[in-house]
């Protein structure tokens with residue numbers, strides 16, 4: 101800090117917005133500031149304990165690891181002090197002056213757009229915990245000394261409105277002290293009773309003593325080392341909230357204590373609700389790694405496969421050396437083994453829900469289904485188990501009924517040899533799709549895939565119980581038996597002539613034009629040849645890769661539909677030009693149904709002229725009212 105003793109800094113613009121947001125919308129949960137500050141202290145203590153255990157040289161090595169609160173009701177002051185890693189001057193500027201994660205920026209934008217309210221739930225997840233203290237005070241002082249003895253102690257002061265200052269401090273001990281005077285409305289945070297009850301609620305499991313004055317108030321201890329039977333439901337819920345920053349109760353939990361060839365304990369939770377922006381966040385926060393009760397890593401990706409990253413909690417291994425680095429955890433065979441075991445246990449829990457706790461299973465699928473299903477494309481070891489956990493809506497199910505592939509196959513009629521599906525954007529749209537008509541008539545069930553992930557997962561399954569999974573858009577589906585066309589349907593030469601006119605018109609745009617065996621109420625549709633891709637899948641691929649050409653379809657017309665019969669009659673009467681117009685319109689209509697129509701203008705223009713003709717005819721045939 102050379103000559104100047106005090107330096108002014110300006111917060112980044114987003115920071116001001118964030119502070120504004122916090123102060124104005126966190127008032128329903130002011131106590132979160134306490135949880136956030138304690139959690140920061142606990143993080144800082146974890147980091148120093150870790151260095152200590154590795155035998156590193158640190159400043160004030162002998163002071164006890166603890167968090168100490170000082171409250172003064174008279175002066176309305178609040179102070180929290182820890183003996184953690186502390187911060188250097190540069191770290192202070194960086195960490196308390198800027199927003200660390202890009203997720204935070206997105207979050208601010210979201211909040212502004214939706215005029216949403218912050219709740220305590222969101223704060224911790226976005227790495228903005230420290231600022232929540234500006235809820236309860238107008239000015240914060242942070243004094244800190246880094247564990248590197250050569251770094252000077254520094255003092256940071258800010259009113260949280262736009263600027264902060266940094267100056268030298270005479271702090272001797274390693275660690276961080278944060279102090280402020282409470283606003284009048286929040287002066288109860290200077291009373292012991294209030295503070296103690298908040299700590300019991302959120303910070304009971306902090307692994308370091310928390311003192312108010314000289315008295316230790318938290319019961320510390322590693323819950324996961326207790327016997328299952330000694331842990332109450334209340335403790336589990338409390339612990340979940342502590343590790344996850346979630347305010348809701350978990351959906352379920354898993355407590356593992358493995359002994360023998362592998363030694364580890366795990367306390368893992370499935371949240372009942374996903375966090376805001378869960379699917380947008382590409383970096384899921386994973387579970388924590390401990391080694392013999394000592395915290396090692398915040399977010400240990402190697403402990404779970406990506407598709408189970410909704411899990412919260414921790415794994416405590418007795419076999420890992422303390423000085424594991426990221427590189428070591430990444431390639432360690434122990435970690436692989438742990439991941440394998442945990443994955444199996446999580447799947448067993450989900451299988452149990454599917455069997456005996458339908459409500460939980462449904463709630464789970466609703467929150468995390470898409471991520472979970474993506475496991476089919478990555479976890480080949482557990483592929484069969486994952487396939488058995490797939491659930492769908494079908495042409496015969498209600499919207500909230502869940503049908504498994506096993507159920508589906510179990511009720512297939514004898515003549516049905518394949519498993520049929522249709523994919524699209526929504527259930528309602530799918531239920532009304534003309535391509536279902538034939539299957540309804542034959543009383544054959546069709547799986548309706550309406551979640552984007554389904555289209556990436558299901559076609560890749562290929563087979564289930566030796567039955568091929570097939571999109572009903574495929575042209576080579578034949579449910580046999582009574583497929584003979586109704587007697588009065590178009591056939592022979594008249595049909596051939598009509599097909600020829602269609603070929604002349606749109607023949608270069610499709611693979612071929614054929615008389616459909618499976619349309620019932622609709623006049624025409626597009627289907628996919630043997631090699632082609634399901635149209636929904638194709639549309640999604642196209643969204644990702646604009647240059648991808650759309651594959652050619654088979655255009656099927658319904659020879660028993662009155663319109664098609666009329667067109668045959670018009671062809672017979674030499675009105676081919678008119679028939680061509682109809683062909684164009686039918687083709688565009690079929691494209692539209694499948695989301696592939698690129699120029700709606702021509703379609704609408706044609707429709708308008710058809711309507712004009714239809715209305716002309718209608719007007720002529722309606723007897724005119726006599727004028728009075």
Ligand code: ADP
Pocket residue numbers: 136140141144182184185186187195196224226227228229230231276
């Ligand atoms: P987060 O904890 O999610 O990173 P915070 O806003 O709570 O976000 O804290 C920002 C950063 O400030 C922390 O990551 C940490 O580096 C630093 N920090 C906050 N409090 C302390 C503390 N008591 N001791 C050391 N560093 C701290």
Ligand code: MG
Pocket residue numbers: 136139140227228229230
């Ligand atoms: Mg924090």
